[in-house]
Amino acid sequence: MPQQNVSDRKHPFAFTFRRSRIAFVIVMLLATIAVIWPGYALFSSATPLILGFPLSFAWIIFWVIVSFSAMMALYISDSNHEEAD
């Protein structure tokens, strides 16, 4: 469908198939660094308590939510760009 190529050019910041995948990989690399050293070392203390959870625990839960959101966004983007099979 040539129209889609044209629309890609019109919107240089549109989330194309390739761009959304690159964005996703970057978020997941960040998540990886966040849950091991050195990212986790910065948020490794027991205090303060966040919603009752120690910081070290809340930080990991936070990244579960981030990666869930990132995967959901990629899934929606892929569904728009790919053919169903």
Place this chain on the structure above:
Amino acid sequence: METGTIILIIVGLYLLVSLLTGIIPALTISSSVSGYVAGDRSMNVFILYFVIGASIFSSFAFLGGPGWAYSRGAAAFYIIAYGVIGIVPLYFFGPRAWRLGKKYGYVTQAELLADRFDSKFLSVMLGALSVVVFIPYLTLQMVGAGYVLNVISEGLIPYWAGAGATYIIVLIYVYFSGVMGVGWSNAFQGMFMMVMAWALGIYLPYVLYGGIGEMFTTIMDAGHEAMLQAPGLTAGGSEWNWWGYSSAVLVSAIGFSVWPHFFMRSFAAKSAKSLRLSVVLYPTFLIFLVPILLIGFSAIVLFPDVVPADSILPYILMQLDLPAIVIGLFCAGALAASMSSGDAILHSAASVGVRDGIRPLLKNPLSDKNERLLIQISVLVIGLIAYLFAVVIDVSIVALLLGSYGGVAQIFPVIFAMFYWRRATKAGALAGLFGGIAVNTLFLMFPEIKPLPMHEGMYGLAANVILLIGISLVTKPDDPERVEKFLKSGASSKVFRGRS
């Protein structure tokens, strides 16, 4: 009614429902090998979601998770941390494997690899190694089931009888229904366990301390703040180091998506899209580990020095004077944890053992009917072997399983190369995979020669990647036609189609 009777009735009802959910839905599946091993590629998002989630629903999560939180504190967050990153590769590998499976009839991981790298040897070795790893894995699930029933019934149900009764049910539905039996029973067991975990994980901190925040404050006031600081403690009680923690997370995450019993569920999906959605929803299962860990934390101050730490959950339940119905439900929950992993492992061990390990060695090809029968017989034989190990268990089996995590991670680079690297060759793949396993095993057996205190799997992976790339580049490229088939297994983009 007596407490023991109520517990037995609830557990019996649970087992009956498990048996029915395992047998009934599978009646619609064809009696072919593809039907038995891959459910005729018909699993929808609902079933796949629970099948993928069941990988963390094991005896380890239900007993070991609280045990880790109780004895090692923040080290237990490792279980959640590796799941977050470990599931991601399956989003990319899964649909590719699914498309190839649909087109060429693959139902196992080793079949894909053996075809891409043109090596029967690879298939037979992976088949044999999988069975060697799966048997202790299954044994541990049986041990968990027997143990929980024994402790909760206060010795009323002997350990061997608890494990035996539970796994006869599993054997029956796996024997008759194959993967669809695993799928539907996992959906039932999964929902049941989620409810139990959340109920207990929130109930315990409130009833014992007045809230989650109050519980953690009490733990810190009692002088255990170091426990809550990442990366927590080692099994010996000293502070764990970042090398050990980070490398354990990485090795587990890398190995996670390529465990053969996990990876091969890709072939059972109804469509690439439903497989993807199930993978995307996986973190909702990870969150289920939060209440499980809270259970362990709730015991740190109130019940110190319980040994072994893995028994902390049944221990708390016995101390609290809970109504029999709650204990019965919990018992069933623990069995669900054991069974939902055990059935998947049993099914995969038999399927992989026959299809990848034995079939390539036969001179005359098996008929579809005979192959299915052989897999079913293997289910019984493997179940029996694992049970024998379970009733005469010793420490070496646990060690064998823990050692296998680093070994399984070595499959990742060849899977990646299969889908994404044109230049990977047969010699490179074999050298990488088996070189990696050899290095991993070497450091596992002689931990004192490690240059840094990292997980042995990291050394294996380093050797693996160097060998895979190095040997591939100095050997002749593989047949391009065969290679393209695997590289082009990605989805077709609407935009790209417009261009061609």
